Amino acid sequence: KNQVExxxxxxxxxxxxxxxxxxxxxxxxxxxxxxxxxxxxxxxVSLTIMTFSENTKSNGRYTATLDADTKxxxxxxxxxxxxxxxxxxxxxxxxxKLIFGTGTRLQVFP
Amino acid sequence: xxxxxxxxxxxxxxxxxxxTLRCSPISGHKSVSWYQQxxxxxxxxxxxxxxKEERGRGNFPxxxxxxxxxxxxxxxxxxxxxxxxxxxxxxxxxxxxxxxEAFFGQGTRLTVV
Numbered sequence: 001k002n003q004v005e006x007x008x009x010x011x012x013x014x015x016x017x018x019x020x021x022x023x024x025x026x027x028x029x030x031x032x033x034x035x036x037x038x039x040x041x042x043x044x045v046s047l048t049i050m051t052f053s054e055n056t057k058s059n060g061r062y063t064a065t066l067d068a069d070t071k072x073x074x075x076x077x078x079x080x081x082x083x084x085x086x087x088x089x090x091x092x093x094x095x096x097k098l099i100f101g102t103g104t105r106l107q108v109f110p
Numbered sequence: 111x112x113x114x115x116x117x118x119x120x121x122x123x124x125x126x127x128x129x130t131l132r133c134s135p136i137s138g139h140k141s142v143s144w145y146q147q148x149x150x151x152x153x154x155x156x157x158x159x160x161x162k163e164e165r166g167r168g169n170f171p172x173x174x175x176x177x178x179x180x181x182x183x184x185x186x187x188x189x190x191x192x193x194x195x196x197x198x199x200x201x202x203x204x205x206x207x208x209x210x211e212a213f214f215g216q217g218t219r220l221t222v223v
Binding site for chain 1: 114116143145151152153154155158165166198200202207211212213214215216217219
């Protein structure tokens with residue numbers, strides 16, 4: 001069964017700290033893996049998209065990694081800001097559709 | 111360049127009514143997908159249309175239907191609304207198949223009372 005699991009479910013950190021979100025997947029065939037940021041009540045916004053051959057990709061303070069052998073990905077946020085408070089969703093694409101994780105709810109406090 | 115636009119942004123309906131949600135994809139994009147996102151959960155796939163043909167359908171009842179027009183805009187229709195249909199409905203636009211990069215609209219918040 002195609003599945004994407006994320007951990008932790010929620011996370012609270014202080015402004016300026018770093019954090020890492022995890023994503024494990026069982027999707028076949030694999031096409032690419034994406035991380036989206038979703039503010040409450042808004043549509044998801046793409047942060048990174050990685051294919052099978054890419055191990056890491058950065059977008060500003062966001063760095064995603066992909067280990068296609070273990071089927072794991074992580075999203076590292078550096079020097080967090082209050083505006084980073086959102087849900088972060090890991091999405092894996094096969095040739096037919098996108099399979100969404102349930103997301104990690106991140107709260108950044110001053 | 112306009113992004114993905116959805117209308118309306120908010121909607122309140124009563125049980126048993128019918129609703130139509132609309133989506134305009136990014137110019138040049140030929141694929142539109144619809145997702146339902148219940149509060150606190152990830153989006154669930156409803157439909158995908160590519161070149162005006164249905165290319166995928168999620169595990170939703172026949173009360174849900176959709177279509178794509180010649181200009182690649184799309185409508186999602188839901189009949190006989192239930193309280194459980196209350197959710198954020200997201201439209202995603204991509205130039206090709208689902209494995210190409212998808213851009214989401216801001217969503218339509220549907221509340222069924």
